[in-house]
Every structure is written in structure tokens, then in C-alpha cells.
Amino acid sequence: MNSNNLKFKIYSFHFTIFFSILLLTFSCAGPKRAGYYKEGFTERGLASWYGKDFHGRKTANGEVYDMYKLSAAHKTLPLGVYARVTNLENGKEVKVKVNDRGPFIRGRFLDLSYGAAKELGMVEAGVAKVELEILGEVPYQTAKGKTSAGRVSSAGLFTIQVGAFVEKENAVRLKSLLENRYKDVHIVSYDTNIQKFYRVRVGAFESEKDALKVADELEAQSYTIFITVRD
Known part of the structure; x- marks a missing residue:
């Protein structure tokens, strides 16, 4: 074997190892799904609040929104999780249940x-810089009274949201693409x-576990998704 062939084989071996490590790194660094958040997770940013225009409407987890209760909307946190929200401008804090999706305004990560918002003293200002800390999740009870990791919605079927657009044409384009598969x-x-x-959504699943199978496929294609109750 001449020296050129030996150098080529050594280079190929090193490149294969490097590519394998690179592939593993990127495969583990996909977008966070709701279930990946752990108790103690914290996040800081701007929070806003929503009130009477949504009072009585159905939230993303199928509950009816009550503006006077202590709840919140977040884009990716698991629905049903409880969190402590602290107003970093005045030190006031409140415990809320995440039961909805949003906010849909750039620069904000939480809708209260x-x-x-009243407990945090931010109603008049409309927005405030806050810190959110996950406290834990109340176990979901099935119709038979047993706790289930693959929960079944009492409000209907689960579906997977793949995108939300201001322009309808963009939603139609994504819908056409997804319909191929x-x-x-x-x-x-x-x-x-x-x-x-x-909002572009895929499927109607009887349990969250069934929806997760398809959600994993969509995440592997670099879509940012979340599972919600079908309207």
C-alpha cells in the first residue's frame, strides 16, 4: 500500500468519526417539546395579560377561560403545568396554571x-418583566380514575399544531405540503x-400518546410543534 492510499484511509476514518459526532449532536439538539420541560425550569421575559375579549372561550386544553382565575398561556409549556410567576419590577408573585397557548405578539413569552395580572400589579401597565418557574404538574385523571401518562382528553380529540400564520396563503402552502404525507x-x-x-394542524388522536408518535416525526423534520385539544 502506497503512502497516498494510507493517508486517504486515515483521513476518511477521521472524517467518519467527526461526521458521526456532529450528527449525534444535532439530533439531540432539536426543538423542545412540552414534555421536555422539568420542574424547576425558569424563564424570563415580557408578560402581558388577556381578559374580557376571551372570557368564556375554550382554552387550548379544553377548559373554559375564566379571566378572574389564576391561569396563563405559553407557547410550548405542557398544558396543565403549574408555575410561579414573579413580577421582577415589584417582587409580587402568583401561582398559575398553564392552560392555553400564546401570546402571539413578538417579544412576549407569557400571557396571564x-x-x-392583578395579583402581580401589572393590569394598568399591560406588560411587565417577569420570571416563570415550573412548580409541577397535577396528574391527569382518566375516566376510570387512574393516572395516565398518555392522557385522554375529556373535551375531545388531540391534534398537532405545526404552524400559525398571519397570511392565509402561507397556511395553505404548508397544508398542501403536509398533505403529501x-x-x-x-x-x-x-x-x-x-x-x-x-393555524395549521394535523390529525385527530384519541390520546396524547398517539399524537406523540406523529409529533416526533414532525419534529424530526424541523417543525416546531405542540399538541393541543382539537376545536
Whole structure:
């Protein structure tokens, strides 16, 4: 074997190892799904609040929104999780249940109920810099009274949201793309009274466990998704 062939084989071996490590690194660094958040996780940023325009409407987990209760909306935290929210401007804090998705305004990471915002002393200001800390999740009870990791929705079927767009054409384009591989791809419009969004969703699953199988496939394709209750 001449020296050139030996050098080529050594280079190929080293490149294979490097590529394998690189591939493993990127495969482990995918977007966070709701279930990946752990108790004690903290996040800081701007929070806003929403009130009477949404009072009585259904939230993302199927509950009816009550503006006077202590609840919150977050884009990716697991629905049903409890968190402590601290107003970093005045030190006030409140315990809330995450039961909805949002906010859909750039620069904000949390939408609080009117009741929670009042406890934090931020109703008049409208927004405040806060810290959120996950406290834990209340076990979901099935119809038979047993705790289930693959929960079943009492409000209907689960679905996977793959995107939300201001322009309907973009939602239609994504829907057409997903229909090449998945069944029951649909668009749901959502009007916040400030902005109208077109949500692209996939499937109707009887349990969260069934939805997770398809969610994993979509995440592998670099979609940022979350599982919610179908409208």
C-alpha cells in the first residue's frame, strides 16, 4: 500500500468519526417539546395579560377561560403545568396554571389571566418583566380514575399544531405540503381581536400518546410543534 492510499484511509476514518459526532449532536439538539420541560425550569421575559375579549372561550386544553382565575398561556409549556410567576419590577408573585397557548405578539413569552395580572400589579401597565418557574404538574385523571401518562382528553380529540400564520396563503402552502404525507391536515382560524391567525394542524388522536408518535416525526423534520385539544 502506497503512502497516498494510507493517508486517504486515515483521513476518511477521521472524517467518519467527526461526521458521526456532529450528527449525534444535532439530533439531540432539536426543538423542545412540552414534555421536555422539568420542574424547576425558569424563564424570563415580557408578560402581558388577556381578559374580557376571551372570557368564556375554550382554552387550548379544553377548559373554559375564566379571566378572574389564576391561569396563563405559553407557547410550548405542557398544558396543565403549574408555575410561579414573579413580577421582577415589584417582587409580587402568583401561582398559575398553564392552560392555553400564546401570546402571539413578538417579544412576549407569557400571557396571564386578568386575575393573575392583578395579583402581580401589572393590569394598568399591560406588560411587565417577569420570571416563570415550573412548580409541577397535577396528574391527569382518566375516566376510570387512574393516572395516565398518555392522557385522554375529556373535551375531545388531540391534534398537532405545526404552524400559525398571519397570511392565509402561507397556511395553505404548508397544508398542501403536509398533505403529501399526513391525513386530516386542516386550517383553523383564530381571531385575537388584535390579529387573525391561521393555524395549521394535523390529525385527530384519541390520546396524547398517539399524537406523540406523529409529533416526533414532525419534529424530526424541523417543525416546531405542540399538541393541543382539537376545536
